[in-house]
Amino acid sequence: MPREAPYLAVADVLRARILAGEWGIGERLPSRARLAEEFGVGRNVVQRAMDRLIIDGLLEGRAGSGTYVRMPRERLRLVRSRRGERLGGSPSLVGSKERGKADAWDAHSQVRVPAPEAIAERLAISPGDPCVTTHYEFLTEGQPVQLSVSWEPMGLTGGTPVVLPESGPLAGKGVVRRMRSLGVVVATVIELPRPARATRAQANLLGISFGDLVLQIERTIYDTDGRPVETADIVIPDMRREVAYEFAVDPP
Missing domain, CATH: 3.40.1410.10 (Chorismate lyase-like)
Structure with a gap:
């Protein structure tokens, strides 16, 4: 079986932690550097994981500020x-x-x-x-x-x-x-x-x-x-x- 891409594994963990309430709505996530160190991966892996969660609607990026838990919006x-x-x-x-x-x-x-x-x-x-x-x-x-x-x-x-x-x-x-x-x-x-x-x-x-x-x-x-x-x-x-x-x- 092919191994899951590292960024998807990081995204899954971050998703679970967000849904568990570790970071509340509107709260900023730790920096890419800090998360990369925590997960033992490169910053680019963390960035791809965050991009995945932005696409999924869980996170939003704010230019010059960081990445935040997004307020749920009705589609x-x-x-x-x-x-x-x-x-x-x-x-x-x-x-x-x-x-x-x-x-x-x-x-x-x-x-x-x-x-x-x-x-x-x-x-x-x-x-x-x-x-x-x-x-x-x-x-x-x-x-x-x-x-x-x-x-x-x-x-x-x-x-x-x-x-x-x-x-x-x-x-x-x-x-x-x-x-x-x-x-x-x-x-x-x-x-x-x-x-x-x-x-x-x-x-x-x-x-x-x-x-x-x-x-x-x-x-x-x-x-x-x-x-x-x-x-x-x-x-x-x-x-x-x-x-x-x-x-x-x-x-x-």
């Missing part, structure tokens, strides 16, 4: 369903009291932003082609719970009243209705969820620590011809939300 469930979400824009406020559902948001759009290579590939356009990009910050009861950056090709919406997702006659109505106004019918949505660590910018916006675990969802929306009409990167802090997917079942 709200976010249900991702085509029936319950307004794709590509502000969430519907109908039923906004549902737990975990965003009840407010901030949005900022820019036009004629050159598509980076990765975005161009997702939108089936050429790198550098002009796009509209919109940055969203979603809140639940005043707490930031989700970020999103959306990209739409201006070759599709440029010069139309719906070029900006949050302005114009269909402001905040989402990709489906805005595209339909142009005669474009949305048919398919593909989401690729991946675990990631929060960047400094994301951590600042979400009120979490740099490197905290987040769920990053790459979403692309296609019309009936298979043409991508919008792509977005969605970031959800793991400590605050768990994500559930709801699928409709076709009747037999």
Whole structure:
């Protein structure tokens, strides 16, 4: 049988001691050097063990201060369903009291932003082609719970009243209705969820620590011809939300 990695063994011991109350909520743990000496391991092993417990939500790192026992936080469930979400824009406020559902948001759009290579590939356009990009910050009861950056090709919406997702006659109505106004019918949505660590910018916006675990969802929306009409990167802090997917079942 393979031997357990040393940092996992240290993490298990620290977890047990935390749960037993050796360090209370909000209390700082001993330094890495002290714990390394106590366990007879290197400081890097202790750091990896602490990182593991930070991911698990037991600890939190405070820059320049140390590592502390984290206050337990309830994780709200976010249900991702085509029936319950307004794709590509502000969430519907109908039923906004549902737990975990965003009840407010901030949005900022820019036009004629050159598509980076990765975005161009997702939108089936050429790198550098002009796009509209919109940055969203979603809140639940005043707490930031989700970020999103959306990209739409201006070759599709440029010069139309719906070029900006949050302005114009269909402001905040989402990709489906805005595209339909142009005669474009949305048919398919593909989401690729991946675990990631929060960047400094994301951590600042979400009120979490740099490197905290987040769920990053790459979403692309296609019309009936298979043409991508919008792509977005969605970031959800793991400590605050768990994500559930709801699928409709076709009747037999």
